[in-house]
Amino acid sequence: MPSPILVIWVLLSILVAGTCTFSFLQPFWFLHEHFTHSFGIISFCFGDTRFFYAQEVCGSYGGNFNLGSIPSGAWQAACVLYGGGCGLLSLGALFATCVVCVPVDYRKRTTRVAGYTQIISVLIMIAGLLIYPLGLGSNFFRHYCGETASAYNSGHCVIGWSYMLGIMGTALSMFCPFLCQYTDMKTNEIFS
Known part of the structure; x- marks a missing residue:
């Protein structure tokens, strides 16, 4: 029977991988x-005002995904780092x-590889988020977002839920390498 910590580690690993991706x-x-535009690492949305009601149109920067079409060098680096981390x-x-x-017999070695x-x-994703x-x-x-926008100053824009979800997913994923060190503990060792 697998250790409860092993089960928690596996479930947390799957959860944070899915959340961050x-x-x-x-x-x-x-x-x-005013929620008319939104920006991500690889895509954006804008309110198309040609219609009677503002219709939101979303797509990748430059039409099809291409790293060179992402509008900022920092966003390109963040795309490579955070996406690679995911x-x-x-x-x-x-x-x-x-x-x-x-x-x-092979569980300890596989656990060590997964932990590393x-x-x-986690380190790569933190770099991408920063x-x-x-x-x-x-x-x-x-x-x-206005001319007042600069590095770490979003001007007329605000942090979105997806960036916060990325931060929270990355923060939770910091527990995975810690938990993998204790996956071989038995139930009676945990509660004694």
Whole structure:
């Protein structure tokens, strides 16, 4: 029977990998104060006022996803870092799931590999989250959020729910490498 900490670690690994990847794909990292425009790492939305009612149109920067079409160098770096971190975190979740299936003799080694993968992914994602606001001073962002926008100052825009979800997912993923060290503890050892 697997340890309760092993089960918690596997479930948390899957949860944070899904949460961070979902956040990465959303265009709601920063929102205009009137909610007419929103910006993410790889996509954006804007209110199309050609219609009687404002219809929200969303898409990738430049039409199809291309790293070079992202309007800021800082956003391009954040895309590579945070997206790469999400990929590594998903790989760590896959390794964590495999730990339950492998024989007990190989469990410690697989757990160690998953833990190191999760540590690296967390550090990379933190770097991506810190670099992203540097792009708020780009001409593209200033056009929509005002001339007062600069690095770490969003002008007329506010932090969106997707950016906060990315921060919370990354913060929760910090517990995964810690939990993986205790996956071999038995139930009676935990409560004694």
